[in-house]
Amino acid sequence: MINNEGNTMSINDSPAIASQSPAEPVQMSRRRLLLGSAGAMASVSLLGLSPLAKAAEPKTLPDYVRWKNANDMIVHSANTIETQRGAVGSGVVTASDKLYVRNNLPAPDANIVADRDAWKITFEGVNSPQSLTLGDLKKIGVETVTTVLQCSGNGRAYYEHGPGGTQWGTGAAGCLIWTGVPLREVVAKLGGVKPGMNYITSTGGETLPEGLDPNTIMVERSVPVKALDQALLAWDMNDEPMPLAHGGPLRMVVPGYFGVNNVKYVDRVAFTEGQSDAKIQASGYRIRPIGEKGAPDQPSMWEMSVKSWVTAPLTTASQGKNLIYGVAFGGMNAVSKVEVSADGGETWKKARFLGPDMGRYAWRPFVVSMDLSAGDHRIVSRATDTDGNTQPPTRTENERGYGNTSWKDHGVTVTVS
């Protein structure tokens, strides 16, 4: 399936779907290359690659995200665009123009954001089911919450068994301020959730390609109904009307949950007894052993876990005192501590958080001052959340390369001179 940019797209992560389209090359693991200007060779050495590995041609930003800052982005494909690791800086909030993009289907036509308040959302599985417009929602209530948005496959590039899909490093993540109506307030207005409903099922308003079973391609995700306490139907991102590329006019935001559950262009919210039959829910985004197919009984990519990574320095540094920066978040809990090591994890030094605390679901930039001697240093960071969960040294191996939180994998080798 080729979108109008001429780039390939992957509809979801299923090999069956992939075979219907000239999808992204598989077996890209350990060959992921930063396509930005200065980073290419540097990242080769970071990933322990032979300098003989060939760099792909840099790709330009597709039209619908031309407004992003090209220098901060790595264009994997028209629908998978990563933030450069070094672009985060001391960032409390990720500016929209450097936020990653991962669309499971091409973004709808821009006419859906021409009259935002007219956008319709159907609510089902409540005692008084009905359709409301975005204009209606704006009158019900409002809240603003800051969350980490992270793709399930962030960190996939570090898996060695070669999972297909986009070879994300650290940049399929950002920290955003969302404004919208709490879903629970809408539900209260609609008479409450019907008895026996276990899931919140959100459907994206993308136009589906013809000739395919909708279930194999539609973006419809179910999350446990307990997420009702935090879920937001958001119309603003970073105090701007939600950009089309990020789900405007309306996006489901489920704080602490992986990106895929934050359904874009949401036009239906249903409280359901079971999970959606859509492939993206039933077999996609499932944690399973290497070599196995996805199935509904495997863990779904819902709640995120504690994670951190260094954002500077990434390749070189000067001898002596250096400030080492990074970001850390707890997923479902606030992050409470970050430690940094410049010797690959032999010895650790506690970092301090930088800037305001944006709440439980946000990330926190961190910084630590370290004296570095000449030579190569493996710099790693390790975060702990308020429940005492600490980032593990190694990843959990799984077929699709999901949910990588290994602190070893996310380290960088910096040459100090």
Added chain:
Amino acid sequence: MINNEGNTMSINDSPAIASQSPAEPVQMSRRRLLLGSAGAMASVSLLGLSPLAKAAEPKTLPDYVRWKNANDMIVHSANTIETQRGAVGSGVVTASDKLYVRNNLPAPDANIVADRDAWKITFEGVNSPQSLTLGDLKKIGVETVTTVLQCSGNGRAYYEHGPGGTQWGTGAAGCLIWTGVPLREVVAKLGGVKPGMNYITSTGGETLPEGLDPNTIMVERSVPVKALDQALLAWDMNDEPMPLAHGGPLRMVVPGYFGVNNVKYVDRVAFTEGQSDAKIQASGYRIRPIGEKGAPDQPSMWEMSVKSWVTAPLTTASQGKNLIYGVAFGGMNAVSKVEVSADGGETWKKARFLGPDMGRYAWRPFVVSMDLSAGDHRIVSRATDTDGNTQPPTRTENERGYGNTSWKDHGVTVTVS
């Protein structure tokens, strides 16, 4: 004095200087017009003006701030550009592309941000005076702080005696995230402040026009040395390298102090016994009775006071339940409470804050739900800080129209139908 945009510029607020240049028209009070598209007639009625008042031609953004979002801005002149009142939304942080601009001198040539780390700053009045580069500063330490940046003349448009200068409404203010080195850490490195020094005096690196006494035109501001505890030499704004228009590569940020003290392109920081002799300090930015000239014994525009204003709705609303939005800040203290009235201050309803608390010096968006009946409503907001200071009903009259915090002045008249 005409800059290369062909627009007039006001060098500082002194009538003496103004007479040397075709400065902004005086007697503009109550004739301030929103130059944006839809707002012009609306604001006329807000200000209680006759519809016969003539609107000026809309002005386009000058080249050095062409990257700003024109729809969010009101261009008063090349160096005075206001944020539209309604552009704030539910904004925890003000995006750079809608932040106001107020330059006392034209912005320097863009080559000063070509090699940011090479920028030199001289430190004086410390025990080991010396020059450091921005690159040096970045190794000393780092902190991130969120502050309200507000021009001393914000709200001048509401004064009735006709103070000259830019006729700012509410939009010469924003809330920004700054990252840089705490000044106190630099000073510690330079052996501490010399005994007997009472002020921190910061000098801007603008190129001064020839043929004028530098003291009459240079941007050099002194603040009490107690601000050393909070002051930051900032290189990032909203996690991007400081834009040239906002003082890049390096800006002095004095949390809680009016904008003018946050010296742009800072290239000298001196601890001094007395205040600067520069006109902008000695007689400019002084609170004095109407008709009097500025003098050093009058209060300087240093610490900001508690203030708030409504940002939506501004002109019209529908009968029934409405969410009323605004922003509030405490100046030197955190804001603790905001009340909103839809009957010009007869009865009040407590608003709630929206989104994360970004710290003592930040503003907080607020929202309150109110039932509005058909007819005209005067909507006003009134903030209180943690010390119990409440926004006053009326402004403090003063020659230059500085420091307006009157809740009456900042109200809007909304037609409900």
